[in-house]
Amino acid sequence: ISEKCPHVKEVCGQGDQLRDISEVGEEEKEEFGRTVEDVRERWGKLLAGVTVVQEKYSNAAELTRQFLDQHLSPMTSWMNDVEPMLSDNYAIGGDATALAALQEKFDTLAAEMKAKEGDYVATVSTGETLMSEVLDDKTLTAEQLEELTHRWKCCNEKLQKQLQRLADAKEKLAEFVQLLPEVEEMLDEALDKIESMEAVSHTDLATAEAQEQEMEEFSSNDVPACTEAVANCLELCQVLIDSSPEDRQDDLIAVHADLSAKLASLHEVSDSRKLELKAALLELRGLADTIELLEASLDDAEKELSDLEKSCGNEQAKKKSEIQRLQNRLAKLRKELAEVQPELEALVKVKEQRRKADAEAFAQNPQMQTVGVMENQFTALMNRSLQLSADLEDAMTAAVMLEDADFDVEDWRLGFVGWLDENDINVATIFRALDTDNSDELSRNELFEGLATCGFAMKPQHIDQVLDHFDKDDNGSVDKWEFLMGLRPERKVQFAREARTDNERIDHAVRTAVSRCTCSKQFRLEQINAFTYRFGESQLKRMVRILRTNVMVRVGGGWEDLNVFLNKHDPCRATGRTNLDLRKLPRPGHVDDLRKVVKGEGPAQHGRKISTSSTGTRKVSVGHGD
Numbered sequence: 001i002s003e004k005c006p007h008v009k010e011v012c013g014q015g016d017q018l019r020d021i022s023e024v025g026e027e028e029k030e031e032f033g034r035t036v037e038d039v040r041e042r043w044g045k046l047l048a049g050v051t052v053v054q055e056k057y058s059n060a061a062e063l064t065r066q067f068l069d070q071h072l073s074p075m076t077s078w079m080n081d082v083e084p085m086l087s088d089n090y091a092i093g094g095d096a097t098a099l100a101a102l103q104e105k106f107d108t109l110a111a112e113m114k115a116k117e118g119d120y121v122a123t124v125s126t127g128e129t130l131m132s133e134v135l136d137d138k139t140l141t142a143e144q145l146e147e148l149t150h151r152w153k154c155c156n157e158k159l160q161k162q163l164q165r166l167a168d169a170k171e172k173l174a175e176f177v178q179l180l181p182e183v184e185e186m187l188d189e190a191l192d193k194i195e196s197m198e199a200v201s202h203t204d205l206a207t208a209e210a211q212e213q214e215m216e217e218f219s220s221n222d223v224p225a226c227t228e229a230v231a232n233c234l235e236l237c238q239v240l241i242d243s244s245p246e247d248r249q250d251d252l253i254a255v256h257a258d259l260s261a262k263l264a265s266l267h268e269v270s271d272s273r274k275l276e277l278k279a280a281l282l283e284l285r286g287l288a289d290t291i292e293l294l295e296a297s298l299d300d301a302e303k304e305l306s307d308l309e310k311s312c313g314n315e316q317a318k319k320k321s322e323i324q325r326l327q328n329r330l331a332k333l334r335k336e337l338a339e340v341q342p343e344l345e346a347l348v349k350v351k352e353q354r355r356k357a358d359a360e361a362f363a364q365n366p367q368m369q370t371v372g373v374m375e376n377q378f379t380a381l382m383n384r385s386l387q388l389s390a391d392l393e394d395a396m397t398a399a400v401m402l403e404d405a406d407f408d409v410e411d412w413r414l415g416f417v418g419w420l421d422e423n424d425i426n427v428a429t430i431f432r433a434l435d436t437d438n439s440d441e442l443s444r445n446e447l448f449e450g451l452a453t454c455g456f457a458m459k460p461q462h463i464d465q466v467l468d469h470f471d472k473d474d475n476g477s478v479d480k481w482e483f484l485m486g487l488r489p490e491r492k493v494q495f496a497r498e499a500r501t502d503n504e505r506i507d508h509a510v511r512t513a514v515s516r517c518t519c520s521k522q523f524r525l526e527q528i529n530a531f532t533y534r535f536g537e538s539q540l541k542r543m544v545r546i547l548r549t550n551v552m553v554r555v556g557g558g559w560e561d562l563n564v565f566l567n568k569h570d571p572c573r574a575t576g577r578t579n580l581d582l583r584k585l586p587r588p589g590h591v592d593d594l595r596k597v598v599k600g601e602g603p604a605q606h607g608r609k610i611s612t613s614s615t616g617t618r619k620v621s622v623g624h625g626d
Contacts, residue, residue, distance in 0.1 A: 001046070001047070001050055005047075008039070008043050011039070012036055012039060012040050015032070015033075015035070015036035015039070016033075016036060018032070019032050019033050019036065056134075059134065060130075060134040060135070063126070063129070063130050063134055064130060064134075066126065067123070067126045067127055067130050067141075071119070071122060071123035071126050071127075072123055072127070072144060072148065074119070075116070075119060075120060075123050075148060075152075076148070078112075078116060079151050079152070079155060082109060082112070082113075082155065083151075083155065083158075085105070085109065085162070086154075086155060086158035086159060086161075086162055087158075090162070091243060091244060091245040091246075092162065092165045092166050092169050092243055093169045093173075093240055093241075093242075093243030093244035093245070093248070094169075094240075094243075094244040094245060094248035094249075095173070095248060095251065095252075096173065098244065098245065098248045099166065099169055099170055099173065102166055103166060106159070106162060106163055106166060109159065110159060110163075113155065113156065113159060120148075120152050123148060124145060124148070124149065127141055127144065127145045127148075128145070169240075169243060172236060172239060172240060173240060175236060175539065175540075176233070176236045176237060176240060179232070179233050179236065180233060180255065182229070183229045183230055183232075183233040183259065184259075184262075186225070186226055186229055187226055187230065187259075187262045187263065187266065188262075190218075190222045190223070190226050190266055191262070191265065191266055191269070193218065193222065194218060194266070194269055194270060194273065195269070197211070197214065197215075197273070198211065200273070200276045200277055200280050201280065202280050202283065205281075205285065208277065208280050208281050209281065211277055212277045212278075212281060215270075215273055215274055215277055218270065219270055219274065223266065223267070223270055224571055225571075226263065226266060227263065227267075228536070228568075228569055228571070230259055230260075230262075230263045231568060231569070232538045232540060232569075233259060234256060234259055234260065235540070235555055235556050236540065237252055237255055237256045237259070238256065238556035238557065239556050239557065240252050241253060241256065242556065242557035275345060275346060275349055276349065278342070278343075278345075278346035278349070279346045279347075279349035279350045279353065282343075282346050282347060282350055283350050287347065287350065287367055288367070290343060290347065291347065291367055291370055291371065291374075294340060294343055294344060294347070294374060295370065295374060297336070297340050298340070298374055298377050298378060298381065301333060301336060301337060301340075301381055302377070302381065304329070304333050305333060305381060305384055305385060305388070308326060308329060308330055308333070308388060309384070309388055311326055312326060312388065312391055312392065312395065318395065318398070318399055319399065319411075320396065320399045320411070320412070320415050321411045321414060321415050323392055323395050323396045323399055324396070324415045324418055324419065325418075326392055327389075327392050327396070328418060328422060330385060330388060330389060330392065331422060333385065334385050334389075337378070337381060337382065337385070340378070341378070344374060344375065344378055347371045347374070348371060348375055350371075351368050351371045351372065354368060355368070396455070409465050409466060409469045412456070412462075412466065413469070413486070413487060415456070416451075416454075416456055416487070417487055417488070419454070419455070419456070420487075427483065427484050427487055427488060428480070428484075430454075431480055431483050431484075433450065434446050434447065434450035434451075436450070440479060440480060441477040441478060441479050442470075442477060442478040442479075442483065443476075443477050444463060444464075444467055444476070444477075447463055447466060447467060447478070448463045451463075451466075469486055470482050470483055470486040472485075502531075502545075502546050503530045503531065505546060505551075506531065506544050506545070506546060506551055507527065509551040509562065510525065510533060510544060510551065510562065511525065513551075513562055513563060513566055514535075514566070514570070517570055517572050517573075519571060519572045523535075523536055523566075523570045523571070523572070524536050524537060528541055531543055531544055531545060532544070535553075535565075535566075535569055536569055536570070536571075538569075542554050542555075544562070545559070547559060550562075553565040
């Protein structure tokens, strides 16, 4: 346009000259003059329009530069700097010094955010002005403002969350600082108490029995109380460790290790004294009856195991129902062996004491030789039972893989119900476990995959028969009532409908589990709010959630099944229980190694049948029925 300005002026000037010298009439001159003036007018408008456009784009460029350089970029840079501190992964924990330093950091950050609020408002205002008055394409600026607004909101919310985390960390630290001396004092008192007990009497039966009663009271009261208190303190300590920066964890880890070692020492000393008392009482009451009963029990176990091994080789043992029956018999046998084990351990203790006291007399004592034979027999029985268990598992796998087309639904139902009873699993629990999509109905695929996970894999055509067995209304799925009636047709009670919301389901499950407490003073349960409870006498607030189909309790940095948690903390469940996780050091002796085998591989040790004869001799009865 600038280049054409001289040419336009020249053209208009020539037009004026031509009009003046033209010999045409006045009308033609006027028309010609209007044409020239029209050119001048249009050119002038064009020049004015160019000026407006230039000013517009100049203003747009300046406003855009201000928006980016003076507002958006500084705000974005500041957010990039502070967002790591607002992350959930940012460690908030440690000792009082560390928490004080964190408090100062977050106070400074809060002050910065308050000061930055004006900058944020100015940035948004400038961007909106830019879009409304200048920009034709507003897409990029709108996205930038949207992202800025989202990040600013998140920063404010996360700051409040971090401040709450810091307050919780302070509360946990204060609770830990108050709890630790109490727990250490309780442990020291328990250790002093057991160490101050008189030496086990090997000469006076009445004294030994009184010592046994004293030890039973100590094991039933002091040891569980210490175990629960230490477990709570360790749990709180682990929470502090997990939330602390790595350079602030050493002192807490040392406290955790010291408490664990003291508790392990308490269990070690307690169990050692109980075993010594049992051995002393056996010796004082006379060994003959006990040896005779144990020998008979082991012989019966030998016969039962031999019969099981023989049955395992039969053609009938290739069927799933028969294999399941053999597995149930074997589980019962292993339970009976576990019940015999404590008495046998006490006899072995007596044997070792006599061998050390007088090796020559020991060698000529037939009772002690019998105890040695029983010890070896018990070891062999345990090893054979382990091997038979593995063989039956292999046979079950083969039976599942080679199951023929003549699938018997009733045979399958009996086997599955037997497995549920053996593992103490009710129908509602297994239904929830199979219902992976929480629809309160089991699809064909859920049945197929869930039963396979439980060890009841079957061919696709067989699962159709199982589905038909359950699905009474032929809608292609199995609801809770159909599942209960299909497994337990003898039960005609209405299947209880469970609560629908997570909160109701959790509260129902928690209160049902806690209500099983049989103590005169019920295990305490206090609901703080939705999903948060206090259990027992502990002041810890614990979150409870539903993970897939299980109710889980927040423990330290992870989650623990509700029943497992209550087994550790409910005194009537925990009585007599040994905290195996904290017992790092194995006890010496061959029979003690067998205890580990039974505890790790065999069933729970309970229900031991021990009676006392008129002469005071303790008798152990072990049955071997199918």
